[in-house]
Amino acid sequence: MSERANDRAAGAVKSVLRQPLIRSFTLSLIKMDLLxxxxxxSVDDGKSTLxxxxxxxxxxxxxxxxxxxERASKSRDDGEIDLALLTDGLRSEREQGITIDVAYRYFxxxxxxxxxxxxxxxxxxxRNMVTGASNCQLAVVLVDARHGVAEQTRRHSLIASLLGIPHIVVAVNKMDLVDYSQDVFSNICIHYAELAKKLNAHQVTYIPMSALNGDNVVDRSTTMPWYEGPTLLEHLETVGIDDDAEGKTEERHPARFPVQYVIRPQTAELHDYRGYAGKITSGLxxxxxxxxxxxxxxxxxxxxIEIAEEHLDEAISPMSVVLHLATDVDISRGDLIVRSNSQPVSTQTVDAMLCWMDTKEFKVGNKYVLQVGTARTRCSVREITYQLNVNTYEETEDVESLKLNDLAKVVLRTAQPISFDPYQKNRATGGAILIDETxxxxxxxxxxxxxxG
Amino acid sequence: MKLDYLDQLESEAIHIMREVAGQFERPALLFSGGKDSITLVHLALKAFRPGKFPFPLVHIDTGHNFQEALDFRDDLAERIGEKLIVRYVEDTIREKKLKEPTGRNATRNGLQTFTLLDAIEEFEFDACIGGARRDEEKARAKERVFSVRDEFGSWDPKRQRPELWNLYNGRIHKGENVRVFPISNWTELDVWNYIRREKIALPSIYFAHERELLIRDGKLMATAGGVIKPEPDDQLVTRRVRFRTVGDISCTAASESQADTLDAVIDEIQATRISERGETRMDDQLSEAAMEDRKKGGYF
Structure with missing residues (x-):
């Protein structure tokens, strides 16, 4: 950030301090959902400021x-308030001025x-971004208005798409540095739309903003009257994330229940009690x-169907419940219970997109433990079909091995059959991890x- | 049918607890007597009843706890019929000849780590469930739900395992153990709202009551149990207060309050301008990285 920008940031902080804090006292009474x-x-992109x-x-x-x-900022040479201190939690991150690992914030x-x-x-x-993206319903992709769609825009968009994040917000930031120009914004939108076609981007929303000055983040900009869409917060507050069972089709949301634990009290009065504890990962x-x-x-x-010893007629994802079955079936942790009318894929030879996260190389023939749902089985690497360039989206065949942070399509052979839904159809049951056995x-x-095939 | 955010947080926490039960041989639930660990017990009841808990409750007692919290702990364990293990910092100090911090604001909070590591070794615990939340502090904001610790209990923030979707990897070598935080994604207000919704009982000191305190460095510290020794320039007062967090007497400050019901407490918390640890904890205000350093040393 420039010195002037820093000044303004510090000013912004102070002006906020002076504002009376208004909070709704009825917040907790409303049934709210979670996004x-x-x-x-990085800091340079204006992420911390945003x-x-x-x-x-x-x-x-x-x-x-x-x-x-403010106290921490004083120990720095320039003495300016450093907004990154709010978001970067580890000492090494503060020292280097970068974000290394994922942090979670709540509001x-x-x-x-x-x-x-x-x-x-x-x-x-x-790999840290992939970790963070795995549970998200929306991704804010920051674009610097001066630079337009850049290499990292492509990278972040690809990861969001691979991880199946349904909503993308293209935050065209630093509009103050391009004179709030509508042309600049429109060009970036056109450019990004071409990119989005190559990806599995489901819904893309474009918002011009200046995080530094507060334009279109929470409050509507007065400097960009040509923009009539929502501010970032308005969009975050209203974007459709309804994940309840109504309107869910069996195909999009098949009923899936990985068994975590078997509850068997084995007491005199509950002698025959046998409950399968787990979380409904998808469907009803x-x-x-x-x-x-x-x-x-x-x-x-x-x-x-029980939840905390109360009986229900039906239950939906993501409820944690206990299921009881009419007949004696041999079931233990790692098994997957599904509705019989919607069977998942069950196979020992699986195609998958992989993000490799270790410093040791990934090679054909290597063996790992694969975890999907609550099931674990050994697997070996059959083939690296192609490596995907995270910046250019080029696919390279004949790759011998993968290094840390590489993305690739691979074929694995598992010791036991695994059951799953294709990730792009059902994120809740199509994700899996590899664990190093040693x-x-x-x-x-x-x-x-x-x-x- | 629709789940609100509290239902979602509850389900996530129950799922995490059941993962502990499914993946570990000798887990434990670290119980402090505070609202967060009381919430954990409630979640464990939901996760495992009508079965027994697959873990004991373990309390590391510094000897500086509020009597109300200790009584509550014993009552709760008896009421739910689960095993409670208590280990005393006092014993560790004696056996290991630890040097106790002295001076004006001395606290045994840091010594808890030694007793905790001894208890982990004694019972061979491979997983310890704790009530830490990511909104409490910025080092905690970075910690995984399954946080693998080496045999010294150390957290290495640079070597955290990737943690994706709802897939938790609890595989460890002998001697290592995993700290598990089922309410990582809850905020202070979420915990209070959940306590209200579920009608969870809390120790009385969470609600406004009169007590004797001394004012030190602008904070109201309880004189109960003689843990904090009054000094000549300390002002002794009687005030109507409640505790927003319940930890050691030596490092937990009280807040002046008239809130004697859950609704009133929640209204006060919603209106506050000071964070939970900032208002009440003396131990986090030592340096910018106080919590990060303690976690690297094996702290909860």
Missing amino acids: RFITAG IGRLLYDSKSILADQLEAI QTPKRKFIIVDAPGHIQYT FRKGDAITVLPSGETSTINA SNVTVGALMLVGEA
């Missing part, structure tokens, strides 16, 4: 937190609760449903595609 969104980037602006203008920063960053407005997944943007931290289960247990293929019927570390993220 998880990711912002990727998050800072969202938090200030939504009155989510408390006085002592602000004082703490709410009267309309919705938000979890901000604050992720690094540098290519060497791609009803009492009386015909179900299939995978991988065994055994069938039964749901006798009861270090026990999570070394890969897999977006499962289907049975390999």
Whole structure:
């Protein structure tokens, strides 16, 4: 940030401090939903300023937190308030002025609760961004108005698309540095729309803003009257993330229940109690449903659905419940219960997109533990079909090995059959991880595609 | 049917607890007597009833706790019929000849780590469930739900495992253990709203009551139990206060308050301009990276 920009940022902080804090006292009485969104980037991109602006203008920063960053800023040479201190939590991050790992921040407005997944943007931290993106429903892709669609815009958009994030916001930031020009904004939109065609981007929203001056972040800009769309916060508050069962088709949201744990009290009065505890990762289960247990293929019927010892007629994702079956079936942790009328893919040879996350190389023939849902099985690498260039989207064949942060399409052979839905159809059941058998570390993220041909 | 945010947070926490039950042989739930760990117990009831908990409750007692919190702890364990293990910092100090911090604002908070690591070794705990939240502090904002610690209990922020979707990797080597934080994504207000919704009982000191305190460095510190020794320039007062967090007497400040019901407490918290740890915890205000350093040293 320039010195002048820093001055203005400091001014912004002070003016916020002077504002009376207005909070709705009825917040907690309203049934609110939850939106998880990711912002990727570095201090230079204005990411910290953007998050800072969202938090200030939504009155989510408390006085002592602000004082703490003021205190910390004083120990720096320039003595200016450094907004990055708000978002960068680790000592090494503050020293280097970059974001290394994902941090989670929380705020709410009267309309919705938000979890901000604050992720690094540098290519060497791609794995951290992938980690952060995995649970998000929306991604804010920051574009510097002066530079337009850049290499990192392409990279962040690709990751958002691979991870199946349904909503993209293209935040065209630093509009103050291009005289709030509508032409600049329009050109960036046209340019990005071409990019979006190559990706699986579902819904893209473009917002011109100046995070530094607060234009179109929370408050509407007076300098860009030509823009009639929502501000960033308005969009975040209203974007459709309805994930309830109504309107869900069985195909888009098949009923899936990975068994985590078997509850068997084995007491005199509960001698025959046998409940399967888990979280419905997708879809809806009803009492009386015909179900299939995978991988065994055994069938039964749901006798009861319990939550905290209360009985329900039906339950939807993402509820954690206990299922009871009408017949004695051999079920343990790692099994997947599905409604019999919507079977997932079950195979031992699987195609997947991989983000490699370890410093040790990924090679054909290597063996790992694959975890999908609650199931774990050993697997070996059959093939690296192609490597995907995260910046140019080029596919390179004949690749021998993958290094840290590489993306690739791969074929794996598993020791036991695994059951899943294709990730791009159902994020909740199509994600899997690879674990190194010797270090026990999570070394890969897999977006499962289907049975390999 | 529609789930609101509290339902979603609750389900996520139950899922995490059941992952602990499914992935570990000897887990434990670290219970402090504070509202966050009381919430964890409530979530465990929802996760495992009508079965027993697959873990004991473990309290690391500094000897500087509020009597109200200790009584509550014992009552709760008895009421739900689950096993409670208590280990005392006092014993560790004696056995290991630890030097206790002295001076005006001395606290045993840091010594808890030694007792905790001893307890982990004694019972061979491979996972310890804790009530830390990411909104509390910025080092915590970076920590994973499954946080792998080495045999010294150290957190290495640069070597955190990637944690994707709802897939938790609890595979460890012997001697390592995992700290698990099921309410990572809850805020202070979420916890309070959940306590109200679920009608969870809390120790009385969370609500406004009169007590004797001394004013030190602008903070109201309880004189109960003689933990804090009054000095000549300390002003002794009687005030109507409540505690926003309940930790050691030596490092937990009280807030002046008239809020004697849950609704009133929640209204006050919504109106506050000071964060939870900023208002009440003396131990985080030492340096910019106070929490990061303590976690690297094996702290909760």
